[in-house]
């Protein structure tokens with residue numbers, strides 16, 4: 001049975017940045033990355049808004065706040081060093097009603113506590129930044145930007161392979177068995193492996209991977225699909241950079257926004273509805289096992305009972321383009337349904353407790369020989385180099 005020092009499960013941006021941090025400081029380690037798909041980064045990492053977040057939103061001192069700031073800086077440096085397109089274009093967070101101004105005040109305080117630059121702008125200044133936006137108050141956040149996370153992953157993978165890391169695609173891990181001396185890694189249709197340490201970075205399957213070694217793990221991943229529309233090329237001038245609403249502080253999602261991507265297209269979304277499969281990118285993608293697990297989980301019913309009103313609104317916007325556009329028109333009134341065409345959706349992996357709480361922060365857990373990333377939602381792509389550093393540090397602590 002082939003033996004490795006470290007096996008990393010998951011070839012999304014968290015698995016790759018963890019491998020990168022680990023091998024950069026410990027080149028003597030034999031590290032293998034296992035990805036079940038034929039290509040890397042095809043799930044959350046390949047289906048996101050491509051925004052480099054500034055770190056404004058997160059609870060001061062939380063993993064999200066600290067890794068987002070450090071990770072953003074590291075990501076910009078990595079992009080510069082490797083010629084990867086990115087643009088620190090800034091964004092506006094726009095209050096469209098008087099009730100949102102208090103939340104905007106709270107966000108301005110949070111920016112200060114997190115050391116993130118943010119400036120209150122007048123309606124006239126807002127119009128200069130984004131001429132088509134209707135708002136009564138706004139924050140301008142100059143450090144937000146855009147990047148192609150897919151290109152980041154391709155570069156990371158190429159560098160890892162050059163430095164001797166083995167990356168195996170089409171390699172699905174079916175179970176992990178932790179022993180005293182090592183961990184046995186079973187694969188679908190291939191020989192098992194053995195590793196001194198395993199790190200799981202499984203995104204939408206992170207709870208299942210962790211449960212192989214922590215069967216009592218109380219949290220579950222719920223998959224929330226986020227649908228997007230794209231502005232027709234002739235209407236792209238409606239949006240210059242990144243336009244966000246004031247987020248509802250009860251949820252970790254940021255609300256439907258308008259963002260420019262690195263290829264110049266403008267995306268609108270995402271909303272948030274329960275996906276009918278962990279990798280359910282369309283309404284017709286249904287997985288009976290995934291759904292049965294959701295409905296058997298008390299956390300889902302408690303979450304649904306607390307937030308059913310918001311949920312109904314999200315479903316309505318999912319089924320009705322007109323309703324989706326109405327939400328966008330609060331930010332950009334000149335938008336019409338004819339301006340938008342459907343664009344591929346993404347599915348967020350969101351850990352939920354048995355009590356029905358959405359876990360807000362990045363979470364990882366450890367047994368003697370397995371480090372499991374459990375919750376790495378947005379802004380984990382922005383923060384990935386810093387998250388990867390923390391996970392790599394934990395791995396080294398286990399190995400020494």
Ligand SMILES: Cc1cc2nc3c(=O)[nH]c(=O)nc-3n(C[C@H](O)[C@H](O)[C@H](O)COP(=O)(O)OP(=O)(O)OC[C@H]3O[C@@H](n4cnc5c(N)ncnc54)[C@H](O)[C@@H]3O)c2cc1C
Nearest residue numbers: 010012013014036044045048049051173203346377380382
């Ligand atoms: C709609 C949407 C918009 C977002 N927007 C942003 C944004 O603008 N900015 C930002 O910073 N973040 C954003 N995010 C969040 C960000 O994309 C994710 O936090 C990040 O990509 C998570 O990376 P990951 O490696 O943990 O997960 P993933 O990219 O999902 O990778 C996990 C990998 O593990 C593999 N895997 C799972 N199980 C197994 C197994 N048993 N064996 C082998 N391989 C396995 C999967 O196939 C997958 O490739 C967004 C996310 C979504 C969904």
